[in-house]
Amino acid sequence: MNESRIWLLIARKISNEATDEELAELDTSFKANPGLQYAFSIIDEMKGPSAQDYGFSEKEENNLVEKKLAQVEMILQAKGKETQGRRSIIRLGKTGWVAASLLLLIAFSVAGYFYTKGDHSQHIAQITPKTEGVYVADTPTSITLQDGTQVWLNSGSTLECAKDFNKRDRRVALSGEAYFDVKHDADKPFILQAGPFMKVRVLGTTFNVKAYPNDPYIETSLISGRIAVKLKDDRADPIILKPHEKVTFYLDDSAASENTQGKQAENPVNYHINAITPNPVDQHISELSWMRGELAFNDISFMELAYDLERMYHVKIVFKEDMLKNYHLTGVFKAENLSEVLHALQVTTPFQYEISNQEVIIYR
Numbered sequence: 001m002n003e004s005r006i007w008l009l010i011a012r013k014i015s016n017e018a019t020d021e022e023l024a025e026l027d028t029s030f031k032a033n034p035g036l037q038y039a040f041s042i043i044d045e046m047k048g049p050s051a052q053d054y055g056f057s058e059k060e061e062n063n064l065v066e067k068k069l070a071q072v073e074m075i076l077q078a079k080g081k082e083t084q085g086r087r088s089i090i091r092l093g094k095t096g097w098v099a100a101s102l103l104l105l106i107a108f109s110v111a112g113y114f115y116t117k118g119d120h121s122q123h124i125a126q127i128t129p130k131t132e133g134v135y136v137a138d139t140p141t142s143i144t145l146q147d148g149t150q151v152w153l154n155s156g157s158t159l160e161c162a163k164d165f166n167k168r169d170r171r172v173a174l175s176g177e178a179y180f181d182v183k184h185d186a187d188k189p190f191i192l193q194a195g196p197f198m199k200v201r202v203l204g205t206t207f208n209v210k211a212y213p214n215d216p217y218i219e220t221s222l223i224s225g226r227i228a229v230k231l232k233d234d235r236a237d238p239i240i241l242k243p244h245e246k247v248t249f250y251l252d253d254s255a256a257s258e259n260t261q262g263k264q265a266e267n268p269v270n271y272h273i274n275a276i277t278p279n280p281v282d283q284h285i286s287e288l289s290w291m292r293g294e295l296a297f298n299d300i301s302f303m304e305l306a307y308d309l310e311r312m313y314h315v316k317i318v319f320k321e322d323m324l325k326n327y328h329l330t331g332v333f334k335a336e337n338l339s340e341v342l343h344a345l346q347v348t349t350p351f352q353y354e355i356s357n358q359e360v361i362i363y364r
Contacts, residue, residue, distance in 0.1 A: 133161035148183035154290045177210040201228045215307050221246035221287040244276045281332045296332040313338040320363040
């Protein structure tokens with residue numbers, strides 16, 4: 001499906017004009033490209049009341065929209081982008097306010113702000129369980145659970161479904177990283193055990209969880225919907241995440257303050273809640289970059305990046321000095337080898353490296 005068609009369907013859905021067939025088509029696009037779900041959730045929050053609710057006549061409303069259109073077109077033309085076709089999308093809504101709320105998104109979409117180009121199926125294949133209810137991914141793969149929930153597993157990840165899955169509830173356990181598009185079922189909550197201590201409870205939503213056994217942190221990123229994150233054996237109230245937020249639990253003091261290497265502790269000692277923001281390099285969501293076959297990171301420590309590099313290139317990374325672990329880095333890589341990645345990082349970060357067999361030494 002081309003980009004114009006996607007924005008057309010989003011506009012029709014927001015203005016309550018979409019047919020059942022169009023809604024099904026859009027849902028398929030969301031599942032194939034999770035970044036679109038993020039875009040839609042933002043726009044849906046922006047739409048607000050109609051101009052007529054504020055006392056504007058239909059003519060005044062149209063004039064306001066035309067002014068905004070002209071402003072956006074000036075911006076797009078300054079970037080050398082073609083705007084023909086996008087005006088027709090904007091005009092589809094029943095009210096100008098719905099259209100106006102789309103303007104900013106459409107302007108950004110021209111530069112690829114939300115739209116993830118490419119077909120996930122090129123590098124994410126379907127798998128079947130190796131044993132009953134147990135899915136193991138050696139490469140990025142996708143699965144559909146018994147209840148209709150769709151799951152994308154990153155490489156080196158395992159998902160195990162409870163034996164009574166989809167009876168009274170829907171319980172699964174994750175080791176590694178996965179993106180979930182949970183089928184809504186108010187009578188059967190979806191409960192995810194991530195790592196040794198974290199539980200995520202949802203009804204129907206989309207989110208990403210990163211919980212590799214050797215990482216000193218576990219991270220949950222909410223794209224749309226609502227989830228409750230609770231620690232194992234913790235009687236405190238659960239942490240409620242809103243769309244476009246992520247919570248990171250650090251499993252030891254050093255991981256929280258200095259991001260040093262270490263084994264996972266039984267319980268976290270600290271956590272942070274942060275907004276999910278597009279990566280300034282390519283304006284995509286870094287937390288979902290693995291689904292595009294990319295390694296993307298946005299203002300993370302060298303130590304955190306090292307864990308991803310170790311998994312991706314099957315090496316062991318050793319820092320000769322602790323201060324190097326705390327350098328913060330931002331970047332996007334698609335098909336580069338390890339030497340190319342490290343060489344590119346040297347452009348902005350003062351370090352040297354040596355690669356010997358499967359070990360990488362980082363030093364000043």
